[in-house]
Amino acid sequence: MSLGQELAPHLPFLRRYARALTGSQQHGDAFVRATLEAIVAAPDDFPRDVDARLGLYRTFHAIWSTANIEEDPGAGSGFEDAEGIAQARLARITPLSRQALLLTAMEGFTPEDTGYLIGAEADEVERLVAEALEEIERQTRAEVLIIEDEPIIAMDIETIVRDLGHTVTGVAVTRDEAVAQARAHRPGLVLADIQLADDSSGIDAVKDILAEFSVPVIFITAFPERLLTGERPEPTFLITKPFQRSTVKAAIAQALFFDTATVPA
Template sequence: MSLGQELAPHLPFLRRYSRALTGSQTHGDAFVRATLETIVASPEEFPRDVDARLGLYRTFHAIWSSANIEEGEEPTTDLAGAEGIAHARLSRITPLSRQALLLTSLEGFSSEDAGYLISASAEDVESLVAEAMAEIERQTHADVLIIEDEPIIAMDIESIVRDLGHNVTGVAVTRDEAVAQARKSPPGLVLADIQLADDSSGIDAVKDILSEFSVPVIFITAFPERLLTGARPEPTFLITKPFQRSTVKAAISQALFFDAATVPAG
């Protein structure tokens, strides 16, 4: 099997990670392209002492580390919108802790493997994750609309959202209900399933909402690779079903991290 064949199944999930880390499909996918270009240019330097997924993420991190601000640096002042907000918050939370959080909670790497990727010990990774969660949760607060037709899953998501200190404005089970609730109480964050109760689409519901409101969205699906091809406008934040509570918390925190509408809690 060629190296390209080994890496192909892991590319959708690297896109998910890169988008979550940058808060942008465009910038996230650019880092993935740079990673692949680096591998193609120097395949002999690709880490072969670990499995293909670890080697892929390791190469990505080498590029990410060389392109981003170092801990303690002041954020640049010529950034606008989501990137400017994110860089301002980076002055209060280290990039390394955000990476540790997303690698373990969103991507499912063990503390040992995450440590390999960011050049830290497993114990350091666990400390970084705790630091990231505490800091990001303190900085953000939002009104959240949940679009989910499975009652048990909806209750679980609502519990997670409230545990993070956010307010749930409503739980919708159809496209029309979601749009109506968004108009009644404009959300600061939307968590949306793909397939809804009346066979309507959560994607269509979100499109309707985004046509009227600017709000970050996290999609929930059992088939994330279908929405992570890099070939068209796609979700920046995506959670795989079945999900862990820590995964939802990490995605919520990161989505709000890049959103101008969120405000410091308390």
């Protein structure tokens, strides 16, 4: 099997991580492209002493950690300079605590593997994760709209959201209901399933909502690969079903981290 074939199954999930890390599909995908270009340019430098997924993320982190975000870290890859508030938040995401949290909670790496990726010992990774969680506790609270047609999952998400200190404005099960609830009580965050009760789409519901006002969105799906191709406008934040509580917590914190209305100064 060629190196390209080994890496292909892991690319959607690297896109998910990169988007969450940068708060942008455009920026995240540009770092992924830069990673692939580096591998193609120097295949002999690819880590072969670990599995392909770990080597892929390791190469990504080598590029991420050395990129000068004030310039163009994806030169030749369609990457445009970040501006204004997005640039400031991209700079603030670089601390290892955020990386450690996303790698463990969202990507499912062990503390040992996470340490390999960011250049830290396992116990240091655990300290960094605890540091990130403490930061989340200080994060400004948001009002959250949940779009989910499965009652058990909706209740689970609602419990997680409330335990984090956020307020749930409502739980919608169809596209029309979601739009109506958003209009009645403007949310500060939307968590949306892809497939809804009446065969309507959570993506279409979100498009309708975003046409009226800006709000950070986290999508929830059992088929993440379909929304992580990098070939069209796709979600920045994505949770895979079945999800862990820690995954939802990390995704919510990261989405709010990049939101201009809720990120603390």
